[in-house]
Amino acid sequence: MNNFMSRFLLFLIVFDLAIPPVKFLGSSIFALALLMAEYIFNPQRFKYIAHSIDYFKIPFLILYIIVLYSIFRVGIIEFTQFQFIGSLFKTVIILLTIVMYTGRYEKEKIINNVFYIFILNSLICFLAGTFPELLKIVYIFKPDVTLTTWITYRNAFLSGSGFFGIATAYSFALIALAIQNKKRKISVSFLLQILILMIAGIIAARTTFIGILVAWSIFTYYNTKQSIIITSSVAVFILIVVFSGIFEGIEAYTNWAFEMFINLFNSGSLSTSSTDHLGRMYFLPSSEWSFIVGDGLYTTNDGKYYMNTDAGYMRHLYFGGTPFLVLLFSFVFSFLLKSRNRNIVFLLLVVSLIFHIKGGFLLHNRVGFPLLLILCYYYGSRKNEIVKKSISHPTSI
Structure with a gap:
């Protein structure tokens, strides 16, 4: 029961489902309510939350300043930007929920649960994208069922976020999987996990290639032989899928997913x-x-x-000018202040800054951003031996 609740709560936090009839709230607030109830009925659990509070207190303080500055800034023009302020308050709720969740469950259980829920949602995507009746159930938990795409599977994730948000989350999941297993011997189950996360992430959005590149770099840095095995296995799988004719219409999917590489081959433009x-x-x-x-x-x-413009930095610049960007960068890098594993946390933060070039990731992304905070806590609150150790494969569904 404890394992189920820890995974269930993490699923609600990370994928932020739009639960009817109050879809606008998102599922993270329900996770917060459940966690608060557990703390209230078991007051002794409060003693375990101190470490989480200590890690997140500086980012929370800066976030508080960001909220105050934003209220002041929109107040100048008759407070018309309710959506932006509401999004910041949602970020506060997410941060509070993560503090309570990370204080409630053991670190090893948290990282195992991360891989578990992403494998689970990948399978949901594959099944719902294949069977229309299941897709109708998935649509119940989406904020906008009118959102359509010619790639049916892109709509099939059980998530309240859109394509870009889901892809950033899968990118971080792949990076975490690489960090945890970079020195582990290759196994069939491990390759299967990588393939599932890669395929699901790319289906969501091509932004996942950033996560794939970072994960591949980690494997290559620590074990070149392992990296070659993984790269070869993935390449063989792609070739089999593309040229076997097993999946009808696969060419249209692959042309979209690998458009960058096709253009590079045809015109020399990446x-x-x-x-x-x-x-x-x-x-x-x-x-x-x-x-x-x-x-x-x-x-x-x-x-x-x-x-x-939907570029993250441009939107924040036009909203709050240079002061807002300064506060934003201060918030991001404040996670290094309490981190023991600063190299890993710094890597995660740099990736988040890259994502923000594409769209509004920092502060506003409802899937990738919560996972970033959870991973920062997991790696930041651990001693450096995490760099030298790996854990067993967590996902056996």
Whole structure:
């Protein structure tokens, strides 16, 4: 029962399902309520939460300042940005939930549960994407069932977040899997885990290639032979799937997933339609005021991106100017202050900064961002021997 609850709560926190009839709240608030009830009915558990509070207290303080600054900034223009302020309060709730969750469960159980819930959601994606009746059930827990795509499986994750958010989470899961097993001998079950997470992540969004690249680099740095085995196994699997004809219409999927590499081969340009679009999202503000304190706008009155840019840094710059970006970077790197494994935590934080180039990841992503906080705590609160040790394979569903 304890294992079930720890996994169930983590699933609610990380994937933030849109639970009817209050879909706008997200499932993380239900996880918070369940955790609070457990602490209230078992007061002795409060003594175990001190370490989590100590680790997160500085980031929480900076987040508090960010919220105050944001309220002040939008107040200047008649407080029209309710969506942005609401998103920040949701971040506060997520951080509180993570503090209570990490204080409740053992660290080894937490990292095992991370792999477990991602394998589970991958299987849900594969099944729901294949069987329409199951997909209808998944849609119940999504905030917008009108969201469609020609790749059915992209809609099949049991998550309240969109494609980009899910992909960032899978990227961190792959990186964590590489860190935990970088010196472990290759096994069939391990290769299967990698394949499942890679396939599901790429289905969500091609952003997952960032996580794959970082994970591959970790394997290569610690064990070149192991990296060659993993790379060869994945390549053979891809070739079998693409050329075997087992899956109908697989060419359209692979053309989309590997567009960057196809373009590189055909034209020598390592780009996709998404990267071309991203390049147009960065431009210099026309007003010095935007640099100094921002325009106080995150979205327009009709709900569209302000200045028609969805790039994370641009949206924050236009909202709160340079002070907001300074606070944002302070929040991110504050996790290093209490971290013992600073190299690993720094790597995770750098990846998060890269994700924010693409879209609003920091503070606003409801899947990848909570997982980042959990992994920072897991690695940051451990001694450096984690670099030298690996744990057993956690996922046996």
